[in-house]
Amino acid sequence: MSRAKKNFINNLITYGMVVVAFLICQLALSGSIDGFKMSRSLKGQLVPICVYIVMAVSLNLTVGISGELSLGHAGFMSVGAFSGIIMSTWLAARFNMNNEVVRLIISLFTGGIFAGIAGVLIGIPVLRLRGDYLAIVTLAFGEIIRNVLNCLYFSIDEGRLHMSFLDPMLPGKMIYNGPAGATGVDKISTFGMGFALILFTLFVVLNLINSRSGRAIMAIRDARVAAESVGINVPKYKMMAFVISAALAGMAGALYGLNISSVTAAKFKFDTSILVLVFVVLGGIGNIRGSVIAAALLTVLPEVLRAFSDYRMLVYAIVLIVVMLASNSPFIATRIATLKSKIIRKNQTKEGNPA
Amino acid sequence: MVSLLSHLLNGISLGSVYAIIALGYTMVYGIAKMLNFAHGDVIMIGAYITFSAVHMWNMPPVLAVVISMVVCTVLGVLIEGLAYKPLRQATSLAVLITAIGMSYLLQNIALLVWGPNPKSFPSVIGLPSISLLDGQLIIAAETIVTVLANIVIMIALTLFTNKTKMGKSMRGVSEDKGAAQLMGINVNLTISVTFAIGSALAAIAGVLLCSTYPVLMPTTGSMPGIKAFTAAVFGGIGSIPGAMLGGILLGVIEILGKAYVSTELSDAIVFGVLIIVLLVKPTGLLGKKVHEKV
Structure with missing residues (x-):
């Protein structure tokens, strides 16, 4: 697939996602389906x-x-x-x-x-x-x-x-x-x-x-x-x-x-x-x-998670640090890579030798 | 005239606090090449520890300050080891965002431990103020102690970086990390020691800051932290005399701006000066010019 075409499809997915989310919200706002209604705070x-x-x-x-x-x-x-x-x-x-x-x-x-x-x-x-x-x-x-x-x-x-x-x-x-x-x-x-x-x-x-x-x-x-x-x-x-x-x-x-x-x-x-x-x-x-x-x-x-609102920024901070460490640390990156290759190898052996 | 003198003194006092905080920024930047955004919040933690030690456990102020320095040193080394060490090879953006995350983490931990209400922090310096010129000019004891502390710290740090073996390895690491490692310098240890010194200084700065401006909140550290960072950039980041010069100039500009221009605009003036300095001299007042390698 050419790059331009790939980009086009990728963008289409993004637009589509937003439109679908909007339609779902409108549906929930109108309350036409039973049990599917948006709360006031939302x-x-x-x-x-x-x-x-x-x-x-x-x-x-x-x-x-x-x-x-x-x-x-x-x-x-x-x-x-x-x-x-x-x-x-x-x-x-x-x-x-x-x-x-x-x-x-x-x-x-x-x-x-x-x-x-x-x-x-x-x-x-x-x-x-x-x-x-x-x-x-x-x-x-x-x-x-x-x-x-x-x-x-x-x-x-x-x-x-x-x-x-x-x-x-x-x-x-x-x-x-x-x-x-x-x-x-x-x-x-x-x-x-x-x-x-x-x-x-x-x-x-x-x-x-x-x-x-x-x-x-x-x-x-x-x-x-x-x-x-x-x-x-x-x-x-x-x-x-x-x-x-x-x-x-x-x-x-x-x-x-x-x-x-x-x-x-x-x-x-x-x-x-x-x-x-x-x-x-x-x-x-x-x-x-x-x-x-x-x-x-x-x-x-x-x-x-209104009940946890006191911890909101605390959780944000921890998530931010963990995500940055996980995505940038060579130590964690190599661990994830070995884990991935292990899983792939397991799947391959499974396919190779059907029990 | 007397009021100008008194504003200048206040400016130098505030500037000395900025200078001590800026030292922590500038040393870490010089050696680890990263902005430690959480530094301002280490100040806040240091002030809270002193506050708790004096008012909840009834310790003498000097002992409280020592405990707070020890706690902050451990905290600084911990932060470095847990959050920054794994990111040595990462982009500066990743490290900066991690540091911002760390800053939020410390603020929120303080919020949970000490609560959101501002604490009034009575001065730990129990000395009377000096009155000069028939009582027209009053110099608070805090001002004198802050300026003296600043001078002592400057001299001690200059001696440390120039005369000791550790200081030499610090200079080596800041010059060229790879070459320093080849020469047998323990780079990780050097960076940890830098963080330890910076954090101990932050504890002192926290006590001095809250003795002069006696309100303590989880966000107390962030604005002085940002301004001290501005001071470090202003003076030329990575340079110890630059941090001193930048801090004092910034403090004086802020207080004079508050007194003669407008209270609301004093922060805008401080940041405006930073921007002008960076445009004219992008490496700060005493910073070294770095040539770009292609």
Whole structure:
């Protein structure tokens, strides 16, 4: 089978998996089958699941495909969340826009655009660095974004948007109130839109990976000097991956922000960046389908195991360490390899000598 | 003028704590070439052990600090042996993520053992503060002890790395691991000793930090840890004088930023300075330039 065909089938499986999961959830939501009904707490998790899937897939673009460890992904999420909220409130106040779907779509793209702009601004300095330094600077930028957001104030007065820095006295109704965050947000996010956003993200990321640009990005990851020497424009392609990843995170952020009535910048701490990184690592670095599955399962898991919620992060930490050790340690790798060959040999002898 | 002086002193005191933490980062990075993200949480564990020893078992503070250093040393060596040693050949991404996992593990263990409520950590330094210039300038005893501790640690570490056999093997391993092994240096032992020293320093830093800022929570270590790491990068990671310089500069910038610009923005200023320094001098202030091999 040719590589292109293999990729095509692989992508089809990923899309199909998401569509089937969506249909099953819709069926459970409608409650048309007896005994197959979604619990209330799980219903509340549907949009966050979509948000985290998009976050994980977009971070995988930076970490897995482009090979740059980013520890500030939640920063882009927060930029998207607050610009999306402000856009949605402004649209409602200025144009009396009642069509929530249109308002949500415009807000999502606004979140994406602003996060993309933040991605460009941050990418210019960050992408000059490499390895651990790059990781620590993305972390620093995530913290800077959170700090600056704590100093911003937005209000709306007769359809006009007001903004100030470090000065909470603004005319009209406050939308975004510095450290107190955004309150009284219209909850217009829907599960359907979350599903659409996942499909959009998969469409963008999977098509990018299988394009000429995607191959250039992966070539830079695997051998930067070699890629440079055959004429690949390294800064351009690194920037492309970074900005697309940031913009998608912004869209996820907007979806997240418009799903709850009050959000503060503290929600998008370093911890959130790490949580998404855990999804990416456990799903398999560079494996998009893995990210989708890991994000969905690990977002649902704490809801299902509510009784153990105190141990949630403890279990996360242990799982993370064990997975990293199991997949990277030569000691464990050789053990697994010998075990595998033993099993295979056993099967072969069984087939060879039927009793 | 007096207020500026007092801010500077506070900055140097905070910076000294950052410098001691940064030493742990910089030594481990210099020798094992890895970011030990869990270092900040070893500080937190050290502070909790001291807290428990003083308030639950009624020990004298000096003994409590010694116990906390011993526990942290063992913890550091254990973490290295269990989580980092199997990953010597792995990519730096894998090691970094394991270290982040370790950091979360320590935080959550502390959460289970000591509970989520913040503990107020009374200073273990029972000395009166000094008042100068007719009481306009008050220097807390904590400030003096912190700065003195920093100076003593710096001198001791410099002597250790330059004069002892172990120090020599440390320098050898950080220069070239393979060649050091061929020369008969026990690389694994050297790395373990580095972790032990770094973790013992973390325990001291934890006590000093909590004596000055007396709130103790499972997440107490993470922000100072990140900032101390920033200090280590700022000064040039892998360099002991660089960690000292970076730590003190960072502490002064943070306190001056808080005092004269804005409390909310002080972290942003600190990280902003880091980014600018890295852009101008990607290896930090005192770091060595590494040439790329193709």
